[in-house]
Amino acid sequence: MHDWGAAFGLNYAWRHADNVKGIAFMEGVMPPTYPRESYASFGNTEEIFRGFRDPVRGPELIIEKNFFLEGLLPVSVMRNLTPAELEVYRAPFAAPKSRRAILHLLRDNPIEEKPANVWRTFEEMATWWR
């Protein structure tokens, strides 16, 4: 499982420990990386992450400019993705309104105690795992 998928997997394992032998994950939005105490810990990407929650900049970046797929995806892979490969990632998000789901997940990353319900759940999962 990867990124937010790892968070969902850990959450299932936490709630249904008797039905899970183990989970395989990488680059997960989960403990120990999240919850995160401060935006400052993001270093040079701090402003980008702050922008996701901004009521104006968030939708502009992710929904209008498709920044997640056009900006973040290519620089998050070492090799150069081919145009055909990039198209596969773009296909489900051709319509701008479909990108609301991406923005929603980016805003759900628990940072500085927000969103409160996600923060609380991540803290409980982190305590369980330690």
Added chain:
Amino acid sequence: MLYVSPGRVMPLKTAEWAVENLKNLETAFVGYGIHFIQEDNPEAVGRAIAEWYRRLSVKEASVQMDVSLSAQEIIDTVKHEVSDPTAPFTLLVQIKAKPGEGKTVATAYGKVIEATLREPGCIAYDFNRDPSDPTRFVLYERWKNLDSLARHFEAPYTRELFGTVAPLYYGPRQLQVLEYAGELDS
């Protein structure tokens, strides 16, 4: 945890911290990458997950057994689950009898205990009941190897036992195949 260098959400220093501080964690370094590791190192990711899953499966394999499973099907299941069929293994069997049939099931198992314990391939054969539920039993069996279990199933008293209790089971038996985590008798 699969991790890469430099990584982004879970960079190298996070992996190192996790190894020191998180319980029940295995880590696998899968090469160089940033965030979408599957795009940079798909083969390494696949190999690491396959190896991890194989280890996980042999350490503690658990299957649901239907009441209709034959002795041969149980042997096939054990053969599939254990890492070495010539090494000792444990069977943990949870039995639920139909309402009112607990005593008949207990008596039938009670009759075969002594003879089973005399079998050269039997290390343990403990038949236990749930003190709060007269229809619930747990059988702890330990065998020197898979052949020992096969011979046990061929014994006339075992065949008679299976014939008696099979219609009295309430739902599937839960059978767990286990191996020693230490080196006690291998």
